[in-house]
Amino acid sequence: MKPQHLTNRFQGGLVVSDPTATKVLPVIATGLPTTVVLPLQTSHNSYTPNVDSGQAVLKGQRLDHLTPSGASPLLAPTSGVIKSIARYACSQSPGGAVNSIIIDVDGEDNWHPDAQLFHDWHQLSRDSQLTALQASALIGHGGGGFALYRKLTSATKPIKTLIVNAVECEPMINCDAALLQTAANDIIAGAFALASLCGADNTVIAIENGKQQILQSLVESLTDNTSNNMTLCVVPDIYPVGAERQLVEVVCGVKVVAPDIPSRHGILCCNAATLAAFHSFVSTGYPSLRRLVTVAGSAIQKPANFDALIGTPIKDLVDIAGMHSPMTAEHSLTVGGSICGTGFYDFNAPVLANTNCILVDKPDKNPVTEVACIRCARCSDVCPAELLPQQMHRHIQAGKPEDAQAFGLDACIECGCCDQVCPSNIPLTASFRDSRATLRQRHQIEIAANESARRYDMRQQRLEQKTLEKNRRLMERKRALQKQTASTEQSSPQRPDADAIKAAMMRSRQRKKNRPGNDSTG
């Protein structure tokens, strides 16, 4: 098998020199942690727990109520007792904690009886395969954190091409490289299984230029699994070529701009680690609940890739890797790579399915000062989404993030290229992320307000209808009464005793007049 060198590129991007690019950090297996933390609110999912504190749970047990289709369930990564459901640090919500399930691990690691979803994958129909995939809660191991099931079902066109994203997302992240070296066969088997599930005709494994060692091992593994419709592509090492849309553009020549997604163009792009997890799920029937996490940074003694249980507190991994000096508040913590990783404060935050890297850096001696934007347009030159960050920044500074939306704020992939080149050291990506959160919140408020208005209008309508109905009934009764009197009056001449009745009515009227304060008629 000969790798195919691609020279296509996408607009913008950066050539980043990564000192760790060629080195693959060792993989260290970790045992069971003492506590496991599962946030109930992640960037794409929110869960309502169906368990309570004090309850014992088993590995693979579902911990949330059934939600509308499309949402992926929350599974217990190991067996134990629920200590509490409380607010806890989470790396996806910097600065704030989110409600989380905290499990005291019992160390037994017993599977729940229903955890094994099938015995033989190949005997399942396509629909039951998809249902099983949804129940397995397999969330993409890249950075976005999309459930694999949702990715598969969001396709509007039949999938033709499956791209295996073996490109390391950004500098300092090492877990994909380690996985490729240790488990290339798993990835390839996972790719075969997924290709047959989604019906892709050809599969492309993409790896960035410059990783000779890994490329070699991939070529060897691919020669063992001879297949005609699997190709190996070497893509130029331009950051962020590991981002989904950029990789699709380089490999397939199809430009996909948010909110468009590749699966609408018949392309499915999957992270290599996701495929390895998919393979382990397909071959055993048990959901995959572990992942590789790189722990590195200038403050770490022995940087390594940890095979960790999802939900393990980050602190446990950092403790194993060791730090040069005791942790202080000045140390900078980052989840994700050195370019677009987000900072967070709390070491206790857990590893999530899409936590690929943890960086702990020594205190920065020369913090940079942010100065005013001079609109030099370097940011727009490097923007892979072809946006004008300087204009968006201008509108955001003016307090009008909705104007920034007109410049494509929603299409920003938060790659951090603009931050890298900004001569004024403006944290552009962070301000975009902030503004998007603000806008999302504003949008939610708008939806809520519209709903209240609708309910108010409906209530107003109902009350009006009620009054109308009441009036109508009154009128009807009145008319009926009138008719009755009219008929009695009409029929009176025929009655022999009409005069007598008249006389009686006259008398009763007379009586009523004499009785003051009573004007009600019978």
Added chain:
Amino acid sequence: MQSLSAIVKQIVSPVGVGQIMCTVLVALLPGLLAHTYFFGPGIVINIVLCCVASVLIETVCIKLRKRSVYTALTDGTAIVTAFLLALTLPPLAPWWICVLGMLVALLPGKHLYGGTGHNPFNPAMLGYAFLLICFPLEMTQWLNPANIPETQQLLPGLIDSIRITLGSSHLDTAHWDAITMATPLDKIKHAAPENLISTVQGSQGFIGAYAWEWSNLGFLLGGLWMLWRRVISWHIPVSVLMVLALCYAVSNIPLAGSAVQVTPLFGLFSGAAMLGAFFIATDPVSAAASRRGQLIYGAGIGFLIFIIREFGGYPEGVAFAVLLMNLTVPTIDHYCKVKAKSRDKHEPG
């Protein structure tokens, strides 16, 4: 809750605003040398005066606005403004011209709008336009370039220049002939039709106007270096120069009804065309943001330079062209939002 931006890790950028401005200053050197060679040391005095004024004014402004003086001065934007203004002033302009120009450039031009990065107009050009309107006499007293064939004139030395600038000595026509010579473009415009050809030939150098061609070449060199260093992009200078040359070419067609006898090359290498195209129009703060917008912006400047040069009452049109196009930047930016679109280059598979 703490703002997200406060905790997100900042990454040290390899190039800062200060370095960019330094590159611009270095790029100005070749043109500046040529300028000094042909017009004497007066230009250097202008620069020194403008820089001193600029630092003083900037310091006072920043102090009044309670910002960090160090950060404001080290970003170098004020110094670049001072250089650009000084280069457009006549070499032997009185000292107060420089100070007044800098005052207008920095006070209403920059700090009233919120300082660096917020000015809608090019500060140096604002200062220049103010001076040109208020002090037309002082602003058009250009020296004849040294060694011009028709006069074989000598330039005043450094000491003389300082004395003239400070006003302790007057421009003495006994020493220096034709001291109030206008720029060659001006001369051609005001020449009588029968003398036109001789006037053009008289001021003709190798490619442009005599002497001016060398400073223009110098600025072109500096501009190319900035392009190579990626301090500026090609969009604005190229569109300015292309449109300017095109306008001259069209006006040279006899049918166009214009009697202008200036060739495109002469137009590009006379006056402040190169300085304007590479150093003034490319001021990123007041220029259009998107690349497409920059092409429109540059084309507008090129066209306006031609119009003002040919039909206006001023010797050179760069300042007003830039200021007028600065006015249109918000509109250009509004219509040039880069919006990438999804597309299949070819069918996948």
Added chain:
Amino acid sequence: MIAAIVVFSVLAAGVGYALGKLASRLPADASSLADQINQLLPQTQCGQCQYPGCRPYAEAIATAQAPINQCPPGGEQTIHALADLLGREVIALDTELGECKPAQLAVIREDECIGCTLCIHACPVDAILGASRMMHTVIASECTGCELCLPPCPVDCIDLQADTVNIQRA
């Protein structure tokens, strides 16, 4: 003189036509303007503006019967938005009507509820669920925190809490 008359007639006709065109682009009548105003109001339906709901207040603003500063839940933000839409001056909130508070939710202490249905009738958005002599409860996702259910409750069993369930209504 004839020239002047012609010029001015043409000018008047042109300007008149242009103005007419422009006017047709503006909201045609008070009801569509009221719709636009209603869009900007927070839809709390609290009645603090002295009108029985957001829509009636919007109609009153549209017909220039009410100033734009009578919406305490919307606060400054709403006043700015209304001033923008209507081209009016920004004025300070009429604090006699109430203060701008963070989002809140009504919660019924269910064991104290006697099932009188008075709060159900008071709720402007039908966010209270219950029947006569049955315990009532507030549908948290529908509650706007308007406080209108508080006064009618005979046993004072309704509390207002900070809104943590819904998104923060800024």
